[in-house]
Amino acid sequence: MVVQVWDTAQCKCLHTLKGxxxxxxxxxxxxxxxxxxxGRNIRVWDVPTFKCLQVIKTQxxxxxxxxxxxxxxxxxxxxxQVSAFPFWSHLxxxxxxxxxxxxxx
Numbered sequence: 001m002v003v004q005v006w007d008t009a010q011c012k013c014l015h016t017l018k019g020x021x022x023x024x025x026x027x028x029x030x031x032x033x034x035x036x037x038x039g040r041n042i043r044v045w046d047v048p049t050f051k052c053l054q055v056i057k058t059q060x061x062x063x064x065x066x067x068x069x070x071x072x073x074x075x076x077x078x079x080x081q082v083s084a085f086p087f088w089s090h091l092x093x094x095x096x097x098x099x100x101x102x103x104x105x
C-alpha cells in the first residue's frame with residue numbers, strides 16, 4: 001500500500017512512498033515530518049527526502065488506528081479501536097497512555 005505525493009499544478013505524481021502492508025487510512029504533516037497510519041502501524045516520513053524514518057507498531061490487541069492529527073508543536077495525536085494502547089517516543093520508549101493519546105516524535 002502506498003502514499004503518493006502529487007504536483008497538483010502539473011497533475012503529476014512526484015513520489016510514491018511504499019512500505020505499509022495495509023491500506024493507508026490517515027496522513028498528517030507537521031513541519032518536515034509526515035505521519036501515515038495503516039492498520040496498527042504509524043510510519044514517520046522525512047518530507048524533504050520522502051524517506052521513511054521510523055515504523056511504530058502498536059500491540060496486536062490494540063486494534064486499528066482510526067484517527068490521527070499533528071499539532072504545530074510536533075505532538076501527534078492518535079486514536080484507535082480501544083480506549084488505551086501503548087505509544088512510542090522518537091527514542092523507542094514504550095509508554096502506556098490513557099484514552100486521550102498524544103505522541104511527540
